[in-house]
Amino acid sequence: MKTRKIPEPLRLLLYTGVLFAAIPGFCSSPYAGAEACRPCHTAEYAAQSASGHAKALTPSKAPQPGEWAFGAGSQAITFVHQRDPDTYLELGQSWFRRSNGLAKTPGHRDNEDQPFRTFDPSAGILRCFACHSTGPLALGPGQTIVPHELGVRCEACHGPAADHAREPSRYVPENPGRYTADAINNLCGDCHRMPAGATETTDLRDPWNARHQPLTLAASACYRESRGKLSCLTCHSPHAPVDRKPANYDTKCLACHAGVKHTRAVIGTPCVDCHMPAVRPQPYLEFANHRIAIYTASDPLNPLPRRPATPPSRSH
Helix, strand or coil, X not given: CCCCCCCCCCCEEEECCEEEECCCCCCCCXXXXXXXXXXXXXXXXXXXXXXXXXXXXXXXXXXXXXXXXXXXXCCEEEEEEEEECCEEEECCEEEECCCCEEEECCCCCCCCCEEEECCCCCCHHHHHHHHXXXXXXXXXXXXXEECCEECCCHHHHHCCCHHHHHCCCCCCCCCHHHCCHHHHHHHHHHHHCCCCCCXXXXXXXXXXXXXXXXXXXXCXXXXXXXXXXXXXXXXXXXXXXXXXXXXXXXXXXXXXCCCCCCCCCCCCCCHHHHHCCEECCCCCCCEECCCCCCCECCECCCCCCCCCCCCCCCCC
């Protein structure tokens, strides 16, 4: 197959939703890079640099296979390399923290490497790089994909900030903290997946959907009844590493569910242990089910039917 060439006069192209630079250096980039944010936003920079987002993409380091390591390693790291100018391979085995070893890559049917055409209409591999890096992708020699900045850094959420770094008082970057809940969830859902469109169906019983948090959150009664207030940022800091202590989320739940009555003893049990149970789509992987509901211990995917509210008693 003949390698697809991109017209040289074009600097920035939108390829099926993925922005990338055809000619690095053709004109100045509107992206400043996280280091430009550091002098004025020291605390945010330090917190974000320690997060999994910041470590979402790195070059592979021996003894890791491949050229690229996708994932911060909190659960797994998947490896990718370019086979030829037209093809990238997602290696069939990933590293898993729980086993400290290699096993079948998440989403693969077997241990075989999965090929992705660089310029496939679905832009699969381009989207992988785009979601694990910041700024437009570039094409290097041999049609290699060159990320602008490794990891999901400041400008992934705040937008290009070169002008702001140069003239802070004149140019103001995006502030997702001022977005509506729906807009925040859509922003996160660009990579963490939002619900299917009106003409599509999504099987929430599929354990793999537990890793698509905005999708499952949108299916929960808490989200629907929050009147547009519940978003990813309600529980998660946009800068700090994810808090992995379940009990630390209780105050978030009790802000809306103070005085809730349980039918069994729950003292000492974090809210999320019962209402956001762990889903294990394959060995060594675990995701909290963001479809907040009541579940049985044996079924973390299918909520129990909601009981109708008890009508208030009337005195006669």
